Amino acid sequence: MSTLTATGNRLKQLRQRFNPIFEKIAAGAAERDRSGELPRAEIAELAAAGFGAVRIAESDGGAGATLPELFELFVDLAAADTNIAQALRSHFAFVEDRLISASGPGRDKWLARFVAGELVGNSWTEIGTVKVGEVITKVTPDGVGGFKINGTKYYSTGSIFADWLDTYAERTDTGKRIIAAVRAHQPGVALAEDWDGFGQRTTGTGTSTFTHASVEEENLIDFDTRFKYQTAFYQQVLLAVLAGSAKAAEREFAVELKNRRRTFSHGAANVASEDPQLLQVIGEVSAAAFAATATVERVSNALQGAYDSALQLQAGAISAEADEAANDYAELASAQAQVALTPLVLTALTHAFDALAASATSTSKNLDRHWRNARTAGNHNPWVFKARLIGDLAVNGTQLPRVWAIGASK
Known part of the structure; x- marks a missing residue:
């Protein structure tokens, strides 16, 4: 059996396993967006079914999915509900980091947690007028062998659904930047769902506050050891969200046009579902969804190359320069795609919306959520800066940075 055949079979099996859950998720997506109800039950069902562990090797209890397979599933999930796909963004990034971490009991412990259905949320962005690059969330030795963490973060996507919080912080004893994996359900951790964006309303996003919360030394990870393609990976989830938004719009607008009973005297057909101009609109949306999905696939292949490179570097099979090149390529691919x-x-x-009429704007249909969600996802990591950096690479050979920061300019 060829590698492509094996990969195709595994993806088919994974879709058979998860598509029934995705279909249930899609059925309630519009109402959750309208009411603001968080998808707690839906995410819990995905975790219980092993979705959070699909990247873990089969020998360790997972599904052994490649990155292209993972992101095929991510597009499917985003087509069902983009909010849930984005809510799981940090979980899969943390999984990826643990997959390429050094072998040993620590790594094994994390893989077992993922297989058991435990999820990881995000807590990276400092709140307020912190300067660009400054970290004001601190981790301090508690004097009895452990550590305490204090600070406030915003844009904590998915944290409300999580068992662990992937928290960017600084150690007071060494001054090093770290990732503190903080247990979410403990005194001293407060999670607020206070994101007020007009899209991606149910991602469980908001403020995380740490007040002398505990964190074990074994769960302090040197930030410099993080997987090098992390920024490209995070961006890829948002690309999958965009592709899923297009696929969902194609599906729902096509149904609306098919069922439409009203038409116009100056239309091109007596029945709206047979009007060639309206069919063209749906065709163009379908083509955009196809192009978006194909672009996600190309980025997935670049990310898989970076993952493979990390393992080869650990084994001494390639040079550090070759590994850097693989990671640069993944960063470029995600930026170009964005x-x-x-x-x-x-x-x-x-x-x-041009395929329908004024009724398409009805709040009861909630079709506008697709545009709102895509617009919101598209505002992350502004693409205008990426375009400039891509141009700088093309003209001057300047490689794109792989780590980004945000904060006050003065």
Whole structure:
């Protein structure tokens, strides 16, 4: 059996396993967006079914999915509910980091947690007028062999659903930047769902506050050891969200047009579902969804190359220079995809409304959530900066940075 055949079979099996859950998720997505109800039960069902462990090797209790397979599933999930896909963004990034970490009891412990259904949320972005690059969340020795963490974070996507919080912090004893894996359910950890964006409303995003919360030394990870393609990976989840938004819009607008009973005297057909101009609009949305999905696949392949490179470097099979090149390629691929997909998908979702009439704007249909969700996802990590950096690479050979920071400019 060829590698491609084996990969195709595994993806087919994974879809058979998770598609029934995705279909249930899709059925309630519009109402959750309208009411603001968080998808706690849906995410819990995914975790219980092993979705959070699909990247873990079969020998360790997971499904052994490659990155292209993972992101095929991510697009499927995003087409069902983009909020849930984005809520799991940090979990899969943390899984990825643990997959390429050094072998040993610590790594094994984390893999077992993932297989058991435990999830990881995000807590990276400092709140307030912190300077760019400054870290004001601190981890301090408690004097009895452990550590305490204090600080406040915003944009803590998915943390409300999580068992652990992937928290960017600084040690007071060494001054080193670290990732503190903090147990979410303990005194001293407060999670607020206070994200007020007009899209991605149910991602469980908001403020995380740490007040003398405990963290074990074994769960302090040197930030410099994080997987090098992390920024590209985080961006890829948002690309999957964009592709999923386009696929969901294609599906729902097509159903609306098929069932439409009203038409116009100056239309091109007596029945809206047979009007060639309206069919063209749906066709163009479908084509955009196809292009978005294909672009996600190309980025997935670049990420898989970076993952493979990390393992080869650990084994001494390639040079450090070759590993850097693989990671640079993954970063470039995700940036190029972001620059291309953001306007492509947003334009397609805007155009989708041209296939219907004023009734398409009815809040009861909630079709506008697809545009709102894509617009919100597209505003992360502004693509205009990426376009400039891609141009700098093309003209001057300047490689893209792989770590980004945000904060006050003064």
